[in-house]
Amino acid sequence: MAPQDELTLDRPAAATTTGTLLRVRDLTVAYGHHQVVTGVSFELPRAGSLALIGESGSGKSTIARSLLRLLPEGGRARGVAEFDGQDVLSLPERRFRRLRGRRIGYVPQDPGSSLNPVRTIGAQAREAAALLDEPSAARRHERILETFAQVGLDDPRRVYDSYPHQLSGGMLQRVLIGLAVLPGPELLVADEPTSALDVTIQRRILDLLSRLRADLGIGLLLITHDLAIAAERADSLVVLKDGVVQDAGPTAEVFSSPGSDYTRRLHADVPALNPDRYRRLRDVGAQRLTGSAPKIDVHGVTKTFTVGGRALRAVDDVSFRVGAGTTHALVGESGSGKTTAIRLLLGLERADSGRIEVAGEEVTGGSHAALRSVRRHLQLVYQNPYTSLDPTWKVERLVREPLDRFRVGTRRERADRVREALDAVGLADELRGRKPAALSGGQRQRVAIARALVLRPDVIVLDEPTSALDVTVQAGIVEVLLSLQAELGLTYVFVSHDLALVRQLAHTVSVMRQGRIVESGPVESIFDSPREPYTRALIDSIPAGAQELS
Incomplete structure (x- = not known):
């Protein structure tokens, strides 16, 4: 023993x-x-x-x-x-x-x-x-x-x-x-x-x-x-x-x-108790799964780091596709390679080999100008709303900054775009003059999403966007994301360790372990009939006792 x-x-x-x-x-x-x-x-x-x-x-x-x-x-x-x-x-x-x-x-x-x-x-x-x-x-x-x-x-x-x-x-x-x-x-x-x-x-x-x-x-x-x-x-x-x-x-x-x-x-x-809560909104994206060209195509990507004189392969021959207007989730334990895969997708790291395309444009091996063009259509929402926003800026400036950097429109047009983005995520116009410290966690994350939306991107990468939030605030954020996807046809890559939330939100999923994808496919088939013992272990870890009580 x-x-x-x-x-x-x-x-x-x-x-x-x-x-x-x-x-x-x-x-x-x-x-x-x-x-x-x-x-x-x-x-x-x-x-x-x-x-x-x-x-x-x-x-x-x-x-x-x-x-x-x-x-x-x-x-x-x-x-x-x-x-x-x-x-x-x-x-x-x-x-x-x-x-x-x-x-x-x-x-x-x-x-x-x-x-x-x-x-x-x-x-x-x-x-x-x-x-x-x-x-x-x-x-x-x-x-x-x-x-x-x-x-x-x-x-x-x-x-x-x-x-x-x-x-x-x-x-x-x-x-x-x-x-x-x-x-x-x-x-x-x-x-x-x-x-x-x-x-x-x-x-x-x-x-x-x-x-x-x-x-x-x-x-x-x-x-x-x-x-x-x-x-x-x-x-x-x-x-x-x-x-x-x-x-x-x-x-x-x-x-x-x-x-x-x-x-x-x-x-x-609570996601674990209500896996089908957002089925109506998800079905809009599910209808796009068949017949559409992939918005994201990651093929055979590998990335190795040198740590303490040893080679560590963080991403090993990773491939996945994301259909336009759908949500693809990357799940796995810490150290599985999820974050590195996302950094490669965003062009923050350069792959050793393989190919990454976003809306038909090459991310891997492109020039700085080409990468800047891709990034205008590829935005990121960080994990922690308490550290991802500059505490000295007001909401309006935080949301407007991407427009300033890409020199989009006139000053008046930028102000209109900021109002549209804040309205899309359900934030009142009166919050434009507040700094992050005067906002709740849920309001801060809505600001982060509005900031990602303001450039009208095709793809948004969501890196654990609700892990720092209470379940009720999280539910509001998930509803905002799925409503925006249904209305605007946005494509999401969703990184999370919360499998119950993945089941509510995503259409397809790739399970990563030690840098490799061990299983991939539609969310329902992966969750209902996992082939790999590792995937079964992840799914079995979702709290289940409450379902028997409810």
Whole structure:
């Protein structure tokens, strides 16, 4: 049996697996006069699991920080939050410090910003091990390695000696879970622990958390915006909106009889639960699949990089075609070659061999002038709306910049084109004078799409365009994209690790692994009858438990 298959971490002698572990009553949180959480109550039994669900700003992370006594300056929590019979809100900080980390563990959302980049994993693990009642440094080191093995890290000694940048996102998330469970807590608070991970890694992390619950009797408070994950992994749910509980109860009951319109809307917005939601809009593009010449033709493309003196083939004999007015998805885990393939398509990298054509024009091997001509008809929407827009520019200038660069039209014509583009993505004219900081995440991504549309391109490349957005905001963006495609005949190349979203949006798909395309074809046939074990593993990783409940 592998170490990670049998978890044997020491537990506090007083810990039991029955009764109530956490009881929250009438929790209210305010920053000054601004109340962000109002009258929230719930209970979590020992070794049980409860999910706090809601969009950004719903108050779910604020509740977690209140329980951990980590509210920022100016934040004040009132009410009762009993952990093992002790009200953690009223305990003196000196006494609560004995609970935080030891008996109440915390897994933050972003491992990239939660670990110190200039210190080794081992150095940071030693801080967590200092919470153990273990005087021997050698034994603490041994416990760290044991825990790393138990959370599924295959080479604990290498991980221990590594810096964060030397490990993948999935490995870093396992490190954070390992550091949280090392002292043997009774409660684990996991704040969006899988939001930035590939679907297969996401499933492994969720399986790990489930196994920790079963084998160690740890209670799990899961914070997520993904209703499908919550339904599959939590015994009970608390649905929040603007800091107020909209629905609460056992998972099956909340799904079968939602008590609020908000919960019903959340359910409708989850791709895994509603694969055919946009079928009418998709059918417009599907009708173009037969009989039309390809808008994009990628044939036999190869790209090799030299890393540390070794040749790494990032893209290996990749070929795919995209019909005009349709959506083609590239899917695969991190490192599969998706991003490199897109950079080659955009002319940001030069292929070693092969041919790429967009609307009959050669991308590979062309002159700078020829490539500039292609790029006018080939636009990109980046993954993160929070970093892809210049924070010092107003919306109007951000959207107009491509027109300025290509010297399109007069000043008045450019202003008209900007208004048309903003109107096409559903943004009010009054937002033209705002800077990105004054916009929501969904509004920022709509600005990015408007910026891509303003040149009236034939092809738009969408690089994980909704991965940083809540599911409800994501649903609005997807509807905008498909409506524009139906109306304007746009061609999309969609890069994503979210296979449930791919099924909703795309007409055809190519599955990439280690630089090669292992399977390609219509979305329905790939998802319903995958030929390759790798494709089946990807599809099986889509949360499915919620479908059985709905």
